[in-house]
Amino acid sequence: MIEKIISELQRVIDKERVLWRKTDMMTYAYDASFATQLEPKEPEAVVIPLSTDEVQACVQLANKYQVPLYPRGAATGQTGGAVPIKGGIVLDMSKMDRIIEVDDENFQVIVEPGIIQANLNAALKKYGLFFPPDPGSSKMCTVGGMISNNSSGLRAVKYGVTRQYVLGLEIVLPTGEVIVTGGEKSRALKSVSGYDLAHLMIGSEGTLGIVTRIRLKLLPLPPARGIVLCSFPKIEQAIEGVRAVYHSGIIPSAIEIMDIYATRAANKMRPDLNLPETEALLLFEVDGNKDIVALQVKTISEALKSHTDYVKFSDDPEQCENLWQSRKIVGAAVGNLKPGGIRVYGGEDICVPFSRLPEAIRRIHEITNSYNIVCGIYGHVGDGNLHTAPIIDINNQQEVEKAKQMIEEIHHLAIELGGTTTAEHGVGIVRAPYMEIEHGQALDVMRRLKKTLDPNNILNPGKMALPT
């Protein structure tokens, strides 16, 4: 049957944008998740649409033939969210990547979903504006993908998550209709007219609709930044340090933590950083007006001085970049913790209540030690969001099995501590087993909504513990 569908697709979409060869299919079989690296799942066809009409045509065909449709951005996801686990068609949105209009006068921009976060911000720079949510993958990930996962990243502590910047979406529904949320012709910065359907779509991981156009709120680009780096013998002291900064009246743009293993990894990659290898390293970033940044850096340093005697700070752009290096390289550096090992993504995105961060970090260490797997931990401490990075030999089947079990323990730990298995990367297939535990009866409501909007279960089926 797939041949018939492909030939119908080729009638509405240029042939070179309808793929079906085995070699092409292989590249669409995985994302950055450990799970799909171990078990890739190929689609039967891939379509690369260039317009809303083409997306709509694909959705209509998928409904006609009852074949699954998997929307995909840059596949930087870590949960299998964009992987075609039931075969069918992948809709590769990466070529719908235009900036339709920079409406700088109204602090907004209209884009297509395939645009990469960093490219968008590069284009906005000359207007003195920016789109704040800043995931670690900002140089690769698409804005459409960020909306599907409600991504956040380093600067959520001050600027919040993707959700806060979405003023309107054009969406192709699973049944083929096209709607616009937030007012069909609106350029308003605020509205409470009707249910804000964008907020149901955001974070729904492509299961309720395909975003084809996005209206984003922008903020004035802060002209300056400052960094404070500090080190604490005990994790508990670091947490108290964060509280002290908050109560000094400053909300930093980022507050990052690195555990002793993450710090060690950074030192290994860049010995010149010469970071103290204590239980916790903290990095504060502030931004804004130049004079105010200088004052913030000074105030934060003073607030920290009763909690640690290791504080470095700067508001000079070059020195800031140096201080920030440890955080910038940590994602790559952790791989060095085990010669020949690679970092796998799993249990990498838990969130715990702020007060339980010390307990969470200590217990993750206990778990990883019990499996004899080396892990670095870093993350967005202001949100309670920890990135655990296990380094394993992926060719050692025994170690792979151990890592899988260990990841499960880390997920359960997050829930036990009053947290969640995922703060920013999403559910996909990797966190689906925890949906019932996290949400109880609310999961039934999610399933009812899915069934209402996607009666044929066409869009991204098999994800998020929704009906299959």
Add this chain to the structure above:
Amino acid sequence: MIEKIISELQRVIDKERVLWRKTDMMTYAYDASFATQLEPKEPEAVVIPLSTDEVQACVQLANKYQVPLYPRGAATGQTGGAVPIKGGIVLDMSKMDRIIEVDDENFQVIVEPGIIQANLNAALKKYGLFFPPDPGSSKMCTVGGMISNNSSGLRAVKYGVTRQYVLGLEIVLPTGEVIVTGGEKSRALKSVSGYDLAHLMIGSEGTLGIVTRIRLKLLPLPPARGIVLCSFPKIEQAIEGVRAVYHSGIIPSAIEIMDIYATRAANKMRPDLNLPETEALLLFEVDGNKDIVALQVKTISEALKSHTDYVKFSDDPEQCENLWQSRKIVGAAVGNLKPGGIRVYGGEDICVPFSRLPEAIRRIHEITNSYNIVCGIYGHVGDGNLHTAPIIDINNQQEVEKAKQMIEEIHHLAIELGGTTTAEHGVGIVRAPYMEIEHGQALDVMRRLKKTLDPNNILNPGKMALPT
């Protein structure tokens, strides 16, 4: 039949909390809207629940007898959102007003929906925390009502809207099930696990569920504030002044505008304010650390100096309060613009694109002049959100009819300028006629969602242009 329902209600709820006498019903027949002041609609019974179980029992009974159920907070709304336009039962949530737990260690609080915004913030003060969204009615409105309308107010320009602070909700669904959004046992500050159902509920005006418990994110209370008051001969200059402040690297906590009539009204009430009666008065508020506030106030004043020569500023608490007076009294002061007149709420909440604010204000003046009705205009200029305050003699039937037509013109103007009829007060019955124009096909999706969650159309029927 209502007698039968009342007697059943009295079986599960204390008799003194089940009301049905005519005099009681009259007080539940209106809110602050012009529409329901003109045409109040009485319920047949009122229940004042004290627990989730009692709310659930009411919902079950309403389904059993197919009788409408109208949840109500403090009825400070201006759209008829809480008014029982089809009779039935009002659920008065104002006595479910407890603070269940201040979890200050985790920057959150668990409350019941009936708590008043100002009471919540008063209780949070000793923890050095606050719940930022700050509607004009903060001393009267309930947090549950704020969630139903996704309220915002003065400080949205920096702190955003109610939506951003909702971590989780306990909700009694229209079919009687109780769910918890955002993780049943979670105290995490961030989560992307599953559809975030809270965000479908927020702003749904009590049509999709009854909120019975709320988990809110809190921020550290800023220790200081500063105010800059400035005046501009032309509205266009005021708008350029706001841009200049943004590009100085500062996001004020409030940016308020007052037109010449609003300014005149403030002077009438408080001649000592002695405000210059120009086309636009702006008030900037900044907050944060004391030293940083001083610097912000200075920076803003300097940024404004090339746009106007009338700038007053302070970071002294007492002087700040004086400068802020004009904005504080304006809502009451506008009534003085016409002897014997009262302010009516209608067309009072439009939002236009930032760049079209001067045009919007001028055209509202043209409209109100053409009807010979005096209006003051003030609002949250950073969001493009204008509060138009018509002052009329409500006993003059001709003037009432003129005001109705004028309000309709103002709503249409907002849409024509690329804005919305409502930025923060909601749809209710007052903006229902504009839902189709604003949302097109998306309104059908809203209706499908309503039908899915509320198949018997029990909850707040007849509102938001949903099925009746």
